[in-house]
Amino acid sequence: MTRGIHRYPPMERVIYGIPLAEALAEEIARLDAKAVYVMASGTLNRTTDVVQSVRDVLGNRMAGLCDKIASHTPRIDVVKAANEARAAKADLVLTVGGGSVTDAAKMVGICLGNDISEPEQLDTLKAVITPEGKTRRPPTKAPTVRSVDVPTTLSAGEFTAMAGCTDTVRNIKESYAHPLMMPQTVILDPAVAVHTPEWLFLSTGIRAVDHAVEDLCSINPTPFSDGMSLQALRLLSSGLPAVKNDPADLDARLNCQLGAWMSIMGSQNGVTKGASHGIGHVLGGTAHVPHGYTSCVMLPHVLRFNEPVNAERQRWVAEALGKPDGSAADAVAALIAGLGLPGTLRDVGVKPDQLDEIAVNSMHDRWVHTNPRKIEGPATVRMLLDAAW
Structure with a gap:
């Protein structure tokens, strides 16, 4: 007999096929976000009008922009973004981009929830793999700021409660997790992905x-x-x-x-x-x-x-x-x-x-x-x- 337990994730909505501007305006109003910190692909910001369309929707609710997250989510980039979001008193993170940006937003939430302001402090929260292959995750406080994600690639990290973040000193990508690292909402707009x-x-x-x-x-x-x-x-x-x-x-x-x-x-x-x-x-x-x-x-x-x-x-x-x-x-x-x-x-x-x-x-x-x-x-x-x- 098949046995198991199905757990519903702490994601509230997936919006698909609705244009980004329309979907985003509805979500910002629903969540009553006042200070939205935007994390976007640098190329998307420099070469398309997608980020400008986000600015137009957010207006004075836009609390800042980070478009400098490198591939594989270096923790130096993550902590810098977290410090900016903290200073801006952000109450929501919005991502527009690929997997590295998505993971960065999750890590920003973890940094804000755990008072991380220096890259080395993340060592206390990373998963450790034992010689027997077991994963040990240290106690981690919940993110104090969650996200709305607009993915432009297909790696699907926006649907998980884990993130990979790279220590560029040791050249190793490490794993972090908390159930509320998962975004509140994901918006799937194929027109945005045309630029990928x-x-x-x-x-x-x-x-x-x-x-x-x-x-x-x-x-x-x-x-x-x-x-x-x-x-x-x-x-x-x-x-x-x-x-x-x-x-x-x-x-x-x-x-x-x-x-x-x-x-x-x-x-x-x-x-x-x-x-x-x-x-x-x-x-x-x-x-x-x-x-x-x-x-x-x-x-x-x-x-x-x-x-x-x-x-x-x-x-x-x-x-x-x-x-x-x-x-x-x-x-x-x-x-x-x-x-x-x-x-x-x-x-x-x-x-x-x-x-x-x-x-x-x-x-x-x-x-x-x-x-x-x-x-x-x-x-x-x-x-x-x-x-x-």
């Missing part, structure tokens, strides 16, 4: 595919996340090629956004991921590979490694991707290749002399320890890296 560079939109779409695949193939899946993950793969496997073919296809972009949302449902309920995510975190923090690309280069190889222990569930993946007669690994690899995305570590700039460090650091990531097929140590990770080389 093609490589970034499509590769983060593969990141969403990775979420759905590793949830389906997890050691602790749930019926709810199974259904959501299968539909996510159907939407993404049709929507991503359609966007590649016609970047102005807003219906296809919205399907991708909906697929990304559905892909993350398992994460909201404790479904554990595997080595594609675990190694991917380290490729990002240590080798500076964009997260979408980490999934492109690792997911097919992790699927092949895991097939001996979860072949039946991998067949579900292949079917949802429209390849019922093939393997899940081949179906994912074909989707990646068809989008013109990189397929090897060489393609994404990883150097041979980084592989051992990546292998060792990967053993400190929680998802490597919950991979369906046990990973005994750095040598096994190195084997997967060599396969992806």
Whole structure:
């Protein structure tokens, strides 16, 4: 008999298909926000009118703007933004951008709730992975300021209560969590995502595919996340090629956004991921590979490694991707290749002399320890890296 508990996340609303200005005006009024600190992609601010449209909606409720969050959310950038938001007496954070900006807003909330004003103070709140692979999270006070997120990519971090934040001194990306780090509202407007560079939109779409695949193939899946993950793969496997073919296809972009949302449902309920995510975190923090690309280069190889222990569930993946007669690994690899995305570590700039460090650091990531097929140590990770080389 199937047993479990489904937890509804502390997110109030997901608004989809409604233009940003209309949706944002309604949310600001509903939340009665008086001082909104905006965090936006720098490129989006410099080269489009999206941030100006946000200014027009907020008017004198706009309490400040940060458009200088680097990739992988460096903690020096996070703390600087938190100090600005504190000085502005912000009562809401609004993000417009990709995963690094989204995670930064979560970290700003944590900094404000825990009186963090220097980067080194974040050491007291980061997760620690034990040698046995258990995750220990120190007591963390709730964010005192929450967020409304307008994502422009498909990595779906805006739907989780966790954030990755990089210590650039040690070159390691670390994990932080609190249930109320999750935004109050997410606004999905495909017209805003038109400005996202093609490589970034499509590769983060593969990141969403990775979420759905590793949830389906997890050691602790749930019926709810199974259904959501299968539909996510159907939407993404049709929507991503359609966007590649016609970047102005807003219906296809919205399907991708909906697929990304559905892909993350398992994460909201404790479904554990595997080595594609675990190694991917380290490729990002240590080798500076964009997260979408980490999934492109690792997911097919992790699927092949895991097939001996979860072949039946991998067949579900292949079917949802429209390849019922093939393997899940081949179906994912074909989707990646068809989008013109990189397929090897060489393609994404990883150097041979980084592989051992990546292998060792990967053993400190929680998802490597919950991979369906046990990973005994750095040598096994190195084997997967060599396969992806």
